[in-house]
Amino acid sequence: MTSLWMGILVVACAPMPRQDAGPAPIYRSPITADAEAALAVGDLTSAVTLLHMAAEQAPAQAAAGLKLEAAFFALQLNDTAPAEALISAGQRTANAQQRASAEFIGLLLDNHRRPNRQAELLFELAGQLPERLEPYRREALAEALAANDQALAALEQRLAAGQLHRGFTARLANEAALWQALMATSTEQLTEAAERTRNQPALTWLARAQGVKQRLLEPSATARFVNAWRHDATDLVAGELLATRILATQRAALSPARHVAVLLPLSGDLAAAGQAIQRGILAAHHSPADRQKNTRLQFIDVGSEGLLASLAYRRAVAEGAGQVIGPLAKESVRELLNNSTITAPLIALNRIDDFRAPNNTYQFGLSPEDEAEAAAALVQRMGFQRIGVLGSSSDWGERVTRRFTQAFEAADGEILEQQNYPPNEDDMSVPIQALFNLDTSAARYARLRSITGERFVFEPRRRRDMQAVFLAAFNGPARLAVPQLRFHRGIGLPIFATSESYPSTPSSAAHDDLAKVTMPVMPWLLGSAQDSLSKGARAALIEASDEESALPLGELLALGVDSYRLLGSVALLEEHAQLRLPAATGELYINAKRQVKRNLQPATVTQDGLQALLNTHDQP
Numbered sequence: 001m002t003s004l005w006m007g008i009l010v011v012a013c014a015p016m017p018r019q020d021a022g023p024a025p026i027y028r029s030p031i032t033a034d035a036e037a038a039l040a041v042g043d044l045t046s047a048v049t050l051l052h053m054a055a056e057q058a059p060a061q062a063a064a065g066l067k068l069e070a071a072f073f074a075l076q077l078n079d080t081a082p083a084e085a086l087i088s089a090g091q092r093t094a095n096a097q098q099r100a101s102a103e104f105i106g107l108l109l110d111n112h113r114r115p116n117r118q119a120e121l122l123f124e125l126a127g128q129l130p131e132r133l134e135p136y137r138r139e140a141l142a143e144a145l146a147a148n149d150q151a152l153a154a155l156e157q158r159l160a161a162g163q164l165h166r167g168f169t170a171r172l173a174n175e176a177a178l179w180q181a182l183m184a185t186s187t188e189q190l191t192e193a194a195e196r197t198r199n200q201p202a203l204t205w206l207a208r209a210q211g212v213k214q215r216l217l218e219p220s221a222t223a224r225f226v227n228a229w230r231h232d233a234t235d236l237v238a239g240e241l242l243a244t245r246i247l248a249t250q251r252a253a254l255s256p257a258r259h260v261a262v263l264l265p266l267s268g269d270l271a272a273a274g275q276a277i278q279r280g281i282l283a284a285h286h287s288p289a290d291r292q293k294n295t296r297l298q299f300i301d302v303g304s305e306g307l308l309a310s311l312a313y314r315r316a317v318a319e320g321a322g323q324v325i326g327p328l329a330k331e332s333v334r335e336l337l338n339n340s341t342i343t344a345p346l347i348a349l350n351r352i353d354d355f356r357a358p359n360n361t362y363q364f365g366l367s368p369e370d371e372a373e374a375a376a377a378l379v380q381r382m383g384f385q386r387i388g389v390l391g392s393s394s395d396w397g398e399r400v401t402r403r404f405t406q407a408f409e410a411a412d413g414e415i416l417e418q419q420n421y422p423p424n425e426d427d428m429s430v431p432i433q434a435l436f437n438l439d440t441s442a443a444r445y446a447r448l449r450s451i452t453g454e455r456f457v458f459e460p461r462r463r464r465d466m467q468a469v470f471l472a473a474f475n476g477p478a479r480l481a482v483p484q485l486r487f488h489r490g491i492g493l494p495i496f497a498t499s500e501s502y503p504s505t506p507s508s509a510a511h512d513d514l515a516k517v518t519m520p521v522m523p524w525l526l527g528s529a530q531d532s533l534s535k536g537a538r539a540a541l542i543e544a545s546d547e548e549s550a551l552p553l554g555e556l557l558a559l560g561v562d563s564y565r566l567l568g569s570v571a572l573l574e575e576h577a578q579l580r581l582p583a584a585t586g587e588l589y590i591n592a593k594r595q596v597k598r599n600l601q602p603a604t605v606t607q608d609g610l611q612a613l614l615n616t617h618d619q620p
Contacts (some may be wrong), residue, residue: 004512027062029054039073039132048073061095068101068448069132075105100128103105104137108351113611115147135164139174144229152193155202175242182209189579193312213244216572217581218583219250245332256567257322257344261298263312263336264326268304273556274328277349280537280560281325283544287536295567302327310339317344325349337361347566347596349559357594362570364563364596366555366585368396371498374520374600375470376407379496382518384413384468388435390428391472393420400472400498408470417467419479428481437463468494471517475503494518499525499600503556506609518613520600524558524584526612528601534584537561558584 033048035050048070055066107113107121121140129137142157158178165171182190182205185381194206208229215222226243238274262281264274278299293355298321300312307315309332316324321344327333328349332553336348351363379387397420405415419431469490473481478501485495499521503510516613524534541557560586566573573579573590581588585600602613 040167042075064098115144135161146181151189151296248519254568259296259320260323261316261321262325263300263302265303266301276556277560280557281564283537284561284564286540309336315339362594368400372400372403373407376404378602387468388466389418389470392423394423397472428484471497474500514605518604521603522585531582533565
């Protein structure tokens with residue numbers, strides 16, 4: 001800031017008495033009327049010129065005020081040099097109102113003041129400014145209050161500014177800023193504001209913002225909601241324009257890039273997995289529900305016969321890809337992130353928990369740890385607090401039992417006993433007996449018999465404080481473990497697992513072995529995905545198959561469907577943490593680490609296969 005400005009602000013920031021009589025009267029003439037007409041249509045350049053011309057004809061006292069108003073509108077055009085000269089001219093004959101105008105301009109120029117102090121100073125200027133500047137003071141105050149997390153007070157100032165603005169363009173700009181501020185406010189803050197106010201216009205705007213936020217991922221629902229209130233929106237400057245802006249902004253936010261590259265292992269050991277994901281992506285792309293028919297998909301092999309993931313990413317971006325899906329293998333994801341600057345947003349199909357993903361990078365994988373967390377939540381939701389854990393001693397089994405235990409105990413659950421079984425062992429009697437304390441019961445019997453020499457009628461009893469069992473096992477070991485759990489005094493004891501325990505090819509024999517086992521599963525496996533894209537992708541896969549019974553509905557197909565769907569939703573999910581996206585692999589959301597997480601659907605194994613549990617408070 002120049003020395004001229006410093007001198008002006010020293011004078012301008014002197015304390016002034018609070019006046020509550022409203023804005024001071026302003027000098028009027030045919031030229032000021034023309035200036036107001038220019039302001040009404042948003043022609044600030046002409047308004048500055050006309051206010052300066054009016055000052056040439058006005059009395060000295062009024063002229064200084066007009067020049068200060070011209071200074072303010074010049075600053076709205078980011079034209080600081082004329083503003084400095086105009087303030088200097090006004091300051092020489094400054095009265096209280098002109099000092100207030102100078103102080104107001106100085107406040108707007110100072111970007112380093114804390115929002116709460118800025119708000120205090122703007123409050124002190126109430127009633128001090130000319131009528132033409134008062135609505136802009138309220139707008140500036142609204143910005144300061146919003147930056148200080150005072151959403152309701154900011155909204156009320158915006159509404160007051162809208163009532164004071166005389167020009168359509170200024171009111172329209174204020175309305176747009178009001179809406180932008182509401183959409184930048186968290187759902188929690190909007191709810192709190194609605195609970196605290198009795199201001200009906202404020203309540204109306206808060207309800208509109210909450211309604212649109214709830215429908216951010218559903219354009220058709222948003223259109224119906226907006227149409228319901230825009231015809232009865234007498235407080236809107238241009239309801240039709242705002243509605244159009246809301247819907248256009250949403251469509252743009254949900255639109256994927258025109259060119260999307262997909263990095264998959266289409267050769268080598270992971271080729272089958274890569275091809276399944278590719279089929280899912282193509283099924284979603286060709287689904288009747290896909291709104292983005294103009295998106296071009298480019299598949300690049302990053303398998304053993306293809307490119308390194310980092311090279312494939314750079315090639316895709318160089319060829320115009322605006323978004324990238326993949327790669328799949330964890331080592332490929334790590335190699336890509338270590339060797340590439342992520343410019344086009346990336347949806348990686350695996351997750352590296354010990355790696356801080358850069359901006360524009362989202363990690364989306366079918367993590368067994370996520371299912372373990374979901375199982376822990378399900379067990380407690382069904383009322384069980386003291387349980388036993390039986391898991392494979394493999395790396396996978398240890399990861400699953402560790403995450404399950406962490407999540408269960410973090411929610412005040414108690415793991416009474418944990419046992420591991422060798423992954424290639426058919427007989428699990430030893431760890432199961434230890435899990436139920438049957439080995440302790442047998443040891444007591446042996447000691448008593450050795451002491452007394454008597455033979456007793458002995459029936460081992462499992463511990464009675466265990467309410468349920470969590471089983472970490474793939475399908476084969478799970479089919480062995482569940483009957484043995486029941487054989488060793490576990491009949492009637494609820495058993496929970498992850499979807500890995502369910503067979504990829506269901507059969508009546510598998511259903512018998514796993515009967516009544518409860519697990520969280522993706523809606524795709526239940527055929528219960530409600531979103532139109534998943535339904536359309538399913539229909540496309542069925543149409544491409546000879547018969548529905550031959551349709552492969554595996555998890556990797558669902559991963560492909562959802563990775564495609566995330567293209568147009570991932571930015572909104574990151575921006576609005578409360579949003580949940582119903583999808584094939586679950587209800588999707590994004591955490592603070594930009595990891596795509598999933599809420600799964602509880603199900604139990606019946607004679608007919610997996611059956612969704614609608615009331616998870618009831619025992620299976």
